[in-house]
Amino acid sequence: MxxxxxxxxxxxxxxxxxxxxxxxxxxxxxxxxxxxxxxxxxxxxxxxxxxxxxxxxxxxxxxxxxxxxxxxxxxxxxxxxxxxxxxTTNLTSFFREQHHFPILEQHIKNHKNQNKIHLWCSASSTGEEPYSMAMTMVQVFKTFSPPVHILATDLDTNVLSKAESGIYPLERLEKLPKDKLKKFFLKGKGTNTGTAKVRPELRDLITFRQLNLLDDTWPIRGPFDAIFCRNVMIYFDKKTQYKILKKFVPLLSQDGLLFAGHSESFQHAADLIKLREKTVYELVKK
Ligand SMILES: C[S@@+](CC[C@H](N)C(=O)[O-])C[C@H]1O[C@@H](n2cnc3c(N)ncnc32)[C@H](O)[C@@H]1O
The missing domain is CATH 1.10.155.10 (Chemotaxis receptor methyltransferase CheR, N-terminal domain)
Incomplete structure (x- = not known):
């Protein structure tokens, strides 16, 4: 009616x-x-x-x-x-935009001889993205203690504390292959039934911090071998995107990679970064 x-x-x-x-x-x-x-x-x-x-x-x-x-x-x-x-909108999932992870894997394999690998997940939401990066690193180095440090930041303090806890309802893990589930998660028992927690070794590879990408200064130091900045720039106008991209440049190592979301295109920052493949960018060499 x-x-x-x-x-x-x-x-x-x-x-x-x-x-x-x-x-x-x-x-x-x-x-x-x-x-x-x-x-x-x-x-x-x-x-x-x-x-x-x-x-x-x-x-x-x-x-x-x-x-x-x-x-x-x-x-x-x-x-x-x-x-x-x-x-803030916090939609995310494990191994979202799956094609990025083999690219990250190959990139890090090319730099395996470095003392330490530094990665930054700059809009980490509830943690699925940095944990997916950490799982990829464990696989590259074939150990639960790879020489890798992952910085995971977000503006939203609620999602950061969820990410830090590393506890997820089992439905959030449904799409993960069984072998990854078994290797990287501990199933909750008793009052934690219906949830799973990431293994502490994986958790220990990541530091979670609040960071507003809009701030004029960021209290972090590079260089990073890769920066993930996925599905957050869509909320910003081109001017803000450019300002942030300009600040990523000195924080990336010379051949570092910037991973963007599927609907994010940075043609307006062609003086700073250029597309390498499938929403993965590299620095423009000066
Ligand atoms: C849609 S989620 C994307 C999560 C993840 N990167 C992914 O692709 O699955 C966007 C995230 O960006 C964060 N965010 C929004 N504005 C931000 C800002 N100014 N600085 C840092 N993080 C911000 C939100 O809190 C949210 O967790």
Whole structure:
């Protein structure tokens, strides 16, 4: 049955909402998250933003979005973390964009004689990506203690703590081949039934840290043999992408590789990096 719509578009929007949420509130949120995290929100994200932030209003006892945003913008508001965490999209999976891992494997095999391999996963979300990198390294070096260090960073502190715990519901591991599951995970028992934990040896290869790719300075040192920056640049405009890519350049080793997501193309940074194969980039030699 068709719904009969009565009143203004604003009335109709808010009739479905527990909290008043105006276009002005939405614009304000768009500007704040852009400044804070570089994330651009299109107008199609109106309902998504409403549902993601409702919980923050409830937690902070705010009655309207306006009240919440005023509270958020107070100097040094501790709510920034909750606001940012709510607006990031964290979709990921083990060995996502599978074709990258044999490329990483071959690249590291070519550098096996180095003292230590340094890798950076720059939008690590709940950890599936850095753990997939770590599994690949264990396979390359045929040992659980390869000479490898992986830095895994993300802006979102919630996903970082999930990543650090290394505990996943079994459904998240369904697509992993049985041999990898057996080799790299410990099945939970008792209260942990239905979950699996990555082996501590794998976990020990990775350092998890919060890092905002938008920040002017990053407290890290290269050079990295490879940087994974996959499925995060899609949230940034070209200007922000360029600024970040420019900062990757001095952090990559001379023949280091930059792995991007399937729908990310960096033609606008052709002076910095060039496509090597299938969304894998290398530095432009100067
Ligand atoms: C869609 S996930 C991609 C995860 C993983 N790289 C993959 O491809 O499966 C995007 C991640 O980027 C993070 N992110 C968003 N803005 C960021 C920023 N400014 N700095 C660092 N991480 C950011 C989000 O928190 C989220 O975990």
């Amino acid at each position: 068709n719904k009969i719509l009565i009143g203004s578009a604003k009335d109709q929007r808010n009739a479905e909402h527990e909290y008043e949420f105006t276009l002005l509130d939405f614009e304000r949120i768009k500007n704040l998250i852009y400044k804070r995290a570089g994330i651009t929100l299109s107008s199609s994200k109106y309902n998504m933003v409403y549902s993601r932030l409702c919980r923050r209003l409830r937690i902070n006892g705010c009655n309207t979005f306006k009240e919440y945003l005023n509270f958020l913008e107070r100097v040094n508001s501790s709510e920034w973390e909750g606001f940012t965490n709510a607006l």
